[in-house]
Each structure stands twice: as structure tokens, then as C-alpha cells.
Amino acid sequence: MLTNLKEQPKDKILGLMSMYREDPRPTKVDLGVGVYKDANGVTPVMRAVKAAERKIVEEQISKAYTGLAGDPAYAEAMTDLLLADSVDRARLAAVATPGGTGAVRQAFELVKVANRKARVFVSDPTWPNHVSILGYLGIEVVKYRYFDTATRAVDFDGMMEDLAEATSDDVILLHGCCHNPTGANLNLSQWQVVIDLINDKGCLPMIDIAYQGFGDGLEEDAAATRLVASSVPELLIAASCSKNFGIYRERTGLLMALSAKAESTAVTQGNLNHLNRQNFSFPPDHGARVVTTILTDPELKADWMAELEEMRLGMLGLRQKLADELQTLSGSNRFGFIAEHRGMFSQLGTTPDLVEKVRVDNGIYMVGDSRMNIAGLNEQTVPVLAKAIVDAGI
Numbered sequence: 202m203l204t205n206l207k208e209q210p211k212d213k214i215l216g217l218m219s220m221y222r223e224d225p226r227p228t229k230v231d232l233g234v235g236v237y238k239d240a241n242g243v244t245p246v247m248r249a250v251k252a253a254e255r256k257i258v259e260e261q262i263s264k265a266y267t268g269l270a271g272d273p274a275y276a277e278a279m280t281d282l283l284l285a286d287s288v289d290r291a292r293l294a295a296v297a298t299p300g301g302t303g304a305v306r307q308a309f310e311l312v313k314v315a316n317r318k319a320r321v322f323v324s325d326p327t328w329p330n331h332v333s334i335l336g337y338l339g340i341e342v343v344k345y346r347y348f349d350t351a352t353r354a355v356d357f358d359g360m361m362e363d364l365a366e367a368t369s370d371d372v373i374l375l376h377g378c379c380h381n382p383t384g385a386n387l388n389l390s391q392w393q394v395v396i397d398l399i400n401d402k403g404c405l406p407m408i409d410i411a412y413q414g415f416g417d418g419l420e421e422d423a424a425a426t427r428l429v430a431s432s433v434p435e436l437l438i439a440a441s442c443s444k445n446f447g448i449y450r451e452r453t454g455l456l457m458a459l460s461a462k463a464e465s466t467a468v469t470q471g472n473l474n475h476l477n478r479q480n481f482s483f484p485p486d487h488g489a490r491v492v493t494t495i496l497t498d499p500e501l502k503a504d505w506m507a508e509l510e511e512m513r514l515g516m517l518g519l520r521q522k523l524a525d526e527l528q529t530l531s532g533s534n535r536f537g538f539i540a541e542h543r544g545m546f547s548q549l550g551t552t553p554d555l556v557e558k559v560r561v562d563n564g565i566y567m568v569g570d571s572r573m574n575i576a577g578l579n580e581q582t583v584p585v586l587a588k589a590i591v592d593a594g595i
């Protein structure tokens with residue numbers, strides 16, 4: 202039986218991780234996978250996470266199952282963080298999921314259950330796993346223009362022209378903030394135009410938000426999601442706690458589904474629970490409990506927010522330093538977009554060949570589509586990267 206199996210295509214982000222590990226050069230720089238690193242190249246356990254874990258170890262008296270949707274306190278704390286008072290909670294169903302990827306997967310499965318004809322519109326480019334999961338589930342993918350490789354900003358006219366093709370059978374997938382992989386984001390007036398189109402066409406918006414707090418701040422990064430939530434009848438949101446709580450391996454995500462009417466919420470919730478049951482039964486609890494503990498304890502929450510803000514400002518500082526360094530070395534302002542982008546990533550907008558050249562010549566690893574993880578840099582490696590970019594003729 203197993204001899205029938207064919208090799209699967211390699212995930213380009215994860216493939217890069219192993220290539221980096223095998224590179225013996227001590228000067229190598231990892232700008233691949235989206236993991237935050239401090240100035241010493243360490244992905245730290247955040248202070249509030251450590252404290253919450255200690256508290257859980259002390260106070261937890263049982264590890265019996267929670268519920269198919271996870272602990273309701275987790276969904277409530279996450280809803281407060283992400284949506285605040287932008288929606289009528291009676292219209293909201295939610296399930297805990299194994300990471301943000303689990304939420305994305307369950308969202309697509311829900312779409313498939315709700316409408317076999319649904320196509321999913323995704324930005325070009327988007328996080329590669331969006332396209333991969335949709336392909337695996339046999340859901341048609343429609344790419345909409347998003348990134349202008351000349352300006353390295355959003356091609357908003359192109360995007361709207363392509364989204365105009367969506368029908369009431371379709372889903373439009375949007376990144377809530379800190380677009381992965383480009384780092385280029387819509388402003389709130391552009392979001393409003395997208396919302397008007399969604400309401401006009403009657404299609405279902407889906408927001409993937411994995412970097413709240415990494416862009417302009419916790420509240421600012423939630424603003425677009427809240428605007429959508431308060432303006433549309435139905436909405437899916439896949440949220441991840443991997444990055445902003447630094448709990449990557451704990452697999453902590455949440456899928457929220459907003460129904461048009463409160464009377465539909467129970468059925469929506471039942472479908473979400475059913476999907477969890479079919480795929481893995483109960484969602485993982487530890488990371489969700491850590492997040493809930495932090496968000497419901499004012500002291501821990503304040504400390505978490507302070508540390509997250511330090512991380513955000515650190516990444517912004519690195520962006521500015523890289524843009525400045527590139528301006529000096531290239532004698533032009535064509536890399537100014539790096540300081541304008543937000544979140545963990547910036548897409549250089551160059552060819553895979555030049556990305557490969559930078560890797561071979563300098564041991565600098567970025568994803569083939571020229572996505573750089575800004576958090577993989579530090580004060581010492583910024584000038585090294587800037588020189589490598591200019592030397593490669595990018």
C-alpha cells in the first residue's frame with residue numbers, strides 16, 4: 202500500500218529551515234521562517250508566558266478534556282483582544298484550533314461544507330500554505346493582484362479589478378495586518394472600499410490574522426478586522442497566538458465565525474465543533490490556557506504588552522536601519538519601502554535567481570519569492586545584508 206505513495210512537493214519555507222541548519226558557514230543569516238528572534242538570535246519564551254506557565258503548573262488540578270471548542274474563556278479573551286466591542290457576541294461562534302494553520306484549515310473546511318461551489322480569492326502572493334491547503338481540499342483558488350513589484354506597495358487598483366470577479370458563492374481571503382509575505386498593507390480607507398465590494402457582491406470575507414501587535418500596535422493592527430466585523434453580515438477569522446505570544450510550538454489558534462443573525466450562531470457553532478471532532482477531537486489546551494491566563498490577569502497582560510511592544514519597536518528599528526544602510530550603499534531611495542512595510546516580513550520584489558545568489562555568496566537565507574524575515578536580523582547583520590543586496594545588483 203505505502204509503495205503507492207508519491208513524494209510530496211517540499212514546503213518552500215520549511216525546506217529553507219533545513220538547508221540553513223546544514224550550512225556550515227558561521228556567518229550565515231536566517232531570514233527564512235517567520236519566527237521572532239532577539240538580538241542574540243534567540244526566540245525567547247516571553248516573561249508573561251513563563252509566569253503564566255508557572256501559575257498553571259501550580260494551580261491546574263486536572264487535565265481532563267475541555268470541550269470540542271476548547272475552553273470558552275480562551276475564546277472570550279481572544280475575542281476581547283481582537284474584536285473588542287465591534288460585534289454582537291451573540292452572532293459569534295468560535296473554536297480553539299491547533300495553531301493559526303489549524304484555524305485556516307478548519308475555515309476552508311467549513312466553507313466546503315457550506316458551499317461546494319465556493320472559490321477562494323487569495324492575494325498574489327499569499328502565505329504559500331493557503332494555496333496548498335486549498336489545493337489539498339480541492340477548493341478552487343483565484344488569485345487577485347496585490348503586490349506591485351515596482352513600487353513594493355499594494356496594487357490597489359489591480360486588486361479591486363480582480364475582486365470585482367467574485368460572486369456570492371465566493372470567499373475573499375484577506376490578511377488582517379502585517380501581510381505575509383509582502384509586508385505591504387491596505388490603509389483603512391482601502392479596507393472600506395474592499396468592505397463595500399464584499400457587501401455589494403454578497404461574498405464571504407475571511408481574515409487571517411497571525412501578527413497582531415507586530416505592525417503598528419495591538420489596537421492598530423486589529424482596526425481593519427474590527428472594521429470588517431462591524432460592517433459585514435458574515436465573516437470568518439483565523440487568528441494565531443504563535444507569534445505575538447511567542448508560543449509557536451504550543452499550536453494555539455482560534456477560528457471565529459460571525460453569522461448574519463444570532464439565531465444562526467448555534468448551528469454555526471455546532472458545525473465548528475463537528476469539524477474539530479472529525480479532525481482531531483479536542484484542540485490543544487496548554488497554549489490556550491497560557492494565553493487566557495495572561496489576558497485575564499492585569500499584571501501579566503501589562504507585562505506581555507510591554508514585551509510585545511519592545512519586539513515590535515525592535516523590528517521597526519531594524520527596518521529603518523536596513524533602509525538607511527541600503528540608501529547609503531546604493532545611493533538611491535529605492536529601498537525606502539522596507540521602512541514603510543509592517544510586520545515580520547518585507548518582500549524585496551526580486552527574482553529567485555538573485556535570492557539564490559545572495560544565499561550562495563553570503564549565506565543569507567530568504568524565501569525564494571524574496572521574502573525576508575526582518576526579525577531574523579540584528580545590528581551586526583543589517584550591514585551584511587545591505588551589502589549583499591547591493592552586490593547582487595538587486
Ligand code: LMR
Pocket residue numbers: 214233234235236328330381
Ligand atoms: C511563516 O510564514 O514563515 C510562518 O507562518 C511559519 C509557517 O508555518 O510557514
